[in-house]
Amino acid sequence: MKQRLVVVGNGMAGVACVEQILKHDHNFDITIFGDETYVNYNRIMLSSVLAGEKEFDDIVLNDIDWYKTNGIGTKLGRRITDIDAVARTVTDSTGEVTPYEKLLLATGSNPLIPRMEGTDKSGVFVFRTLEDTRQLIQLSGEDVHAVVIGGGLLGLEAARGLQVRGCKVSVVHLADTLMERQLDAAGGTYLRRKMEAMGVDVLCGKSTTAILGNGHVEGLRFQDGSELAANLVVIAAGIRPNVELGRKAGLAVNRGIVVNDYMETSDPNVFAVGECTEHNGQLFGLVAPLFEQGKVLAATITGRRGPEFKGSAPAAKLKIMGVEVFSAGQFDESMPGMEAIRYEDPAQGVYKKVVLRDGVLEGVILVGDTSTSHRYVEWMKSRENLSAKRQSLLLPPPSEDKGLDIAQMADHETVCGCTGVIKADIIHAIHQQGVCTLAQLKERTRASTGCGSCTQLCTSLLRAVAPEFQEEKPKVLCDCVPFAQDKLREIIRTQKLKSVQEVLDIYGNGKGCEVCKPAISYLVDVVTCGGHEEDRSARFINDRVHANIQNDGTFSVVPRMRGGVTTPSELRRIADVAEKYNVPMVKVTGSQRIDLLGVKKEDLPKVWEELGMPSGQAYSKGVRMVKTCVGTQFCRFGTQDSITTGIELERRLENLYTPHKTKMAVVGCPRNCAEATVKDIGLVGQDGSWQVVVGGAAGKGVRKADLLITVETTEAALEAAELFFQYYRENANYLERTYDFVERHGIEKVRRETVYATDDMRAKLLDRLKKSKDRSSDAWLERRNPRTTQFVQIEPIATMEARL
Amino acid sequence: MTHDNSNWIAITNASNIPAREGRSVSVGHTEIAIFNLGERFAALENKCPHRGGPLADGIVGGTTVTCPLHNWRVCVDTGDVTKPAGHSACVRSYAVKVNEGIVYLNVAEVVEEEAAA
Numbered sequence: 001m002k003q004r005l006v007v008v009g010n011g012m013a014g015v016a017c018v019e020q021i022l023k024h025d026h027n028f029d030i031t032i033f034g035d036e037t038y039v040n041y042n043r044i045m046l047s048s049v050l051a052g053e054k055e056f057d058d059i060v061l062n063d064i065d066w067y068k069t070n071g072i073g074t075k076l077g078r079r080i081t082d083i084d085a086v087a088r089t090v091t092d093s094t095g096e097v098t099p100y101e102k103l104l105l106a107t108g109s110n111p112l113i114p115r116m117e118g119t120d121k122s123g124v125f126v127f128r129t130l131e132d133t134r135q136l137i138q139l140s141g142e143d144v145h146a147v148v149i150g151g152g153l154l155g156l157e158a159a160r161g162l163q164v165r166g167c168k169v170s171v172v173h174l175a176d177t178l179m180e181r182q183l184d185a186a187g188g189t190y191l192r193r194k195m196e197a198m199g200v201d202v203l204c205g206k207s208t209t210a211i212l213g214n215g216h217v218e219g220l221r222f223q224d225g226s227e228l229a230a231n232l233v234v235i236a237a238g239i240r241p242n243v244e245l246g247r248k249a250g251l252a253v254n255r256g257i258v259v260n261d262y263m264e265t266s267d268p269n270v271f272a273v274g275e276c277t278e279h280n281g282q283l284f285g286l287v288a289p290l291f292e293q294g295k296v297l298a299a300t301i302t303g304r305r306g307p308e309f310k311g312s313a314p315a316a317k318l319k320i321m322g323v324e325v326f327s328a329g330q331f332d333e334s335m336p337g338m339e340a341i342r343y344e345d346p347a348q349g350v351y352k353k354v355v356l357r358d359g360v361l362e363g364v365i366l367v368g369d370t371s372t373s374h375r376y377v378e379w380m381k382s383r384e385n386l387s388a389k390r391q392s393l394l395l396p397p398p399s400e401d402k403g404l405d406i407a408q409m410a411d412h413e414t415v416c417g418c419t420g421v422i423k424a425d426i427i428h429a430i431h432q433q434g435v436c437t438l439a440q441l442k443e444r445t446r447a448s449t450g451c452g453s454c455t456q457l458c459t460s461l462l463r464a465v466a467p468e469f470q471e472e473k474p475k476v477l478c479d480c481v482p483f484a485q486d487k488l489r490e491i492i493r494t495q496k497l498k499s500v501q502e503v504l505d506i507y508g509n510g511k512g513c514e515v516c517k518p519a520i521s522y523l524v525d526v527v528t529c530g531g532h533e534e535d536r537s538a539r540f541i542n543d544r545v546h547a548n549i550q551n552d553g554t555f556s557v558v559p560r561m562r563g564g565v566t567t568p569s570e571l572r573r574i575a576d577v578a579e580k581y582n583v584p585m586v587k588v589t590g591s592q593r594i595d596l597l598g599v600k601k602e603d604l605p606k607v608w609e610e611l612g613m614p615s616g617q618a619y620s621k622g623v624r625m626v627k628t629c630v631g632t633q634f635c636r637f638g639t640q641d642s643i644t645t646g647i648e649l650e651r652r653l654e655n656l657y658t659p660h661k662t663k664m665a666v667v668g669c670p671r672n673c674a675e676a677t678v679k680d681i682g683l684v685g686q687d688g689s690w691q692v693v694v695g696g697a698a699g700k701g702v703r704k705a706d707l708l709i710t711v712e713t714t715e716a717a718l719e720a721a722e723l724f725f726q727y728y729r730e731n732a733n734y735l736e737r738t739y740d741f742v743e744r745h746g747i748e749k750v751r752r753e754t755v756y757a758t759d760d761m762r763a764k765l766l767d768r769l770k771k772s773k774d775r776s777s778d779a780w781l782e783r784r785n786p787r788t789t790q791f792v793q794i795e796p797i798a799t800m801e802a803r804l
Numbered sequence: 805m806t807h808d809n810s811n812w813i814a815i816t817n818a819s820n821i822p823a824r825e826g827r828s829v830s831v832g833h834t835e836i837a838i839f840n841l842g843e844r845f846a847a848l849e850n851k852c853p854h855r856g857g858p859l860a861d862g863i864v865g866g867t868t869v870t871c872p873l874h875n876w877r878v879c880v881d882t883g884d885v886t887k888p889a890g891h892s893a894c895v896r897s898y899a900v901k902v903n904e905g906i907v908y909l910n911v912a913e914v915v916e917e918e919a920a921a
Contacts, residue, residue: 480865511866514875518863537824541861541872544825549872553858788822794829794838797814797906 002029006100008080010034013274013290014106020298031073046133050161083249109239109275118211124233127158140165147230151178155236160320164494170201182316182327190351190367194323241276261308263297287418287450326370329363343394352394359387418450436466478516481508485733492527500538519734530775546779548619557596559613563628563646564592577610591625602793605783615780622657626650631668640685642668655776659732677705680738690717695742703739706747709755723754726769811912826860832918845900846880853893
């Protein structure tokens with residue numbers, strides 16, 4: 001007969017412990033209750049989700065299949081409200097009573113709300129759960145002034161996340177320096193400088209007494225009487241163990257639920273793990289000890305009582321891209337017997353300190369460069385006497401060769417501090433289980449599933465030991481800047497980069513080439529909605545002179561003729577220009593326009609001026625044309641006004657860059673005279689509705705466009721086209737046509753994230769499109785204000801004749 | 805080849821050639837592409853050895869320029885073709901200097917060529 005094990009809490013600690021139990025021979029029928037509605041996810045990565053570096057899917061630790069495969073009863077969105085330790089039952093928020101033989105409390109902690117007025121106002125948040133994160137993402141934006149109360153690990157991560165989402169952010173901190181629980185004053189000051197350099201305001205030594213506002217938050221008041229305006233407040237002032245159920249079960253509870261070295265509580269049938277526990281007077285808020293506790297508990301509860309939890313030195317790593325902070329152990333050298341060794345480089349923002357007692361490492365602080373953190377963690381564990389190494393303690397490891405560093409690691413050395421995976425575990429997984437990718441290693445050993453700081457080390461180990469190591473290398477844009485385009489887009493967005501050269505200098509070789517420069521030009525433009533610093537040297541010649549270069553170095557000129565509709569006076573001007581500038585060929589294009597071929601570069605501004613028509617962008621990876629049929633205006637079969645609609649569509653999207661050229665068509669009936677179903681975006685009119693189709697092609701390959709949506713009104717059709725257009729701009733790789741893009745993502749996903757997305761997502765897509773559009777203009781207007789000498793044929797100051 | 809003072813001619817204000825871009829200039833009967841590499845200038849005959857494309861219109865990456873027609877890459881200092889690999893073709897290069905904001909080109913080779921012609 002199986003024993004019923006009820007686990008209260010579906011967070012990292014509880015589920016990690018269940019994972020350990022499953023590794024043992026056990027006799028449990030396990031049910032997990034979680035008050036959140038999500039599967040087990042990596043809570044410490046929520047900061048990365050907030051900062052847009054990761055999506056929710058990226059931080060899932062155990063998907064629903066894991067629960068099913070392991071036969072675990074899963075009750076999500078149900079909070080346990082009561083425990084009857086005598087009858088051995090729990091009651092959940094639906095009132096249902098569930099009996100248990102063994103009970104595991106993994107209730108975690110709750111955000112600590114400091115005593116102040118007004119914490120119940122709307123616009124006041126904590127940052128603990130995925131739901132909190134979602135709300136913060138939804139509310140953040142450019143008109144938001146967010147104040148984060150608390151300058152600890154979580155507060156700073158929240159601040160940076162909100163900031164990259166566009167908010168103006170201030171951090172208000174009670175202590176005089178940031179992260180004072182992990183950093184000394186000097187380290188805190190280095191960190192403060194980094195946060196301020198990123199644009200986050202920092203106010204230290206400020207005690208908040210009230211959140212102001214009439215219903216919704218409007219600001220904060222401090223003890224010194226000063227006030228600060230804000231329309232969003234995040235309280236990140238610390239956490240408090242969630243012990244309520246422990247009390248209800250009659251367990252011994254101090255600040256946390258008291259557990260012994262075997263993770264037993266005062267009730268022989270009840271165990272506890274994670275942030276809700278207190279061990280030897282110590283509380284826990286970081287992930288590494290929780291995994292350790294889970295292992296011990298798994299042994300105890302499955303009848304293998306023996307391994308003991310010894311507590312662990314606290315270690316913390318700040319997860320903000322570009323702000324590296326690591327701290328472990330005791331860093332206060334003023335305590336008896338402690339001595340500190342420091343390294344400082346203010347110009348580089350690097351501060352390091354180790355604290356020794358009798359030659360043994362007791363603590364370390366690293367700001368600005370945390371690449372060597374695992375060395376210190378190992379030394380703290382091994383208690384090795386470092387007296388002989390004093391001189392080199394703060395210098396990088398002697399060898400630049402990572403392989404050597406790994407070879408020198410002893411088998412028992414820890415690779416992943418969060419999960420306690422040692423080198424030998426990884427070697428075993430590689431040799432015995434055939435692991436050869438990082439994803440497999442994560443799945444098999446759980447290494448690198450916590451804070452992620454050991455990912456590099458795991459990869460190096462795989463590379464060194466696994467015979468068939470497969471680098472999970474996304475296709476990089478170019479060797480000059482070796483990142484995939486998705487990653488570059490994320491870097492540009494989160495790091496707020498605005499120019500091609502910045503991207504190349506910081507993330508690449510500083511030079512770039514004809515492959516990456518136009519791509520990065522596109523990315524900085526689209527990510528900033530046109531707010532980038534335009535660098536014409538990074539654009540192809542066509543985008544410097546707004547004409548298409550021909551094989552003899554001359555250019556072709558295609559004026560915009562929206563919807564393929566022109567007028568006698570336009571035609572007359574075109575004819576005049578063609579004659580005046582001896583244009584060698586005038587040709588009607590396949591896109592219902594007129595092409596003047598063979599124009600000299602220096603004549604381009606005059607030609608445009610005399611044409612008096614806007615650029616048709618026939619030279620760029622941008623919006624080409626909207627081809628139309630005659631439609632209801634004249635056609636006896638027409639069911640929709642394709643010409644007016646086509647002209648309007650062209651007006652709404654013209655002048656914008658796209659990942660590759662974008663061709664469109666609008667037809668007034670399903671006879672499809674303007675071939676809308678083989679265009680990037682097509683509108684097909686029918687009686688009483690429009691079909692909006694996307695991803696069509698009639699080039700090297702032919703592909704029939706997929707139906708995006710059918711709508712009744714012209715305005716709805718135009719909006720659907722706009723949604724797809726902006727989604728394609730934001731998500732496709734540079735030089736990826738819509739037909740490849742739609743195939744890669746699948747039309748279902750495209751529909752889900754455009755026309756069937758939430759109101760908010762759709763509004764934001766349209767808003768970003770509008771922003772880009774507002775900043776765009778007809779490129780041919782540069783004829784009057786050239787950016788540089790781009791059209792000029794330079795005449796030498798002195799002539800050759802003078803020389804000869 | 806003579807590089808004495810008499811062969812330097814003033815071409816244009818340095819500010820007329822933006823950083824990491826090229827501009828073409830006719831000297832005698834020769835089209836020359838002058839590149840602003842940021843910290844210095846370089847010059848090549850404005851004619852890709854592949855199909856004669858205008859190198860001045862290419863994208864500059866470090867010390868190479870890529871022809872806009874078919875993406876051949878040429879070293880702006882030596883004139884050597886670096887992409888596609890294995891080509892011995894070479895573009896003529898010219899000495900350039902900047903003095904008080906004016907770009908000067910050493911045209912000794914142009915002079916020799918035109919005298920020969």
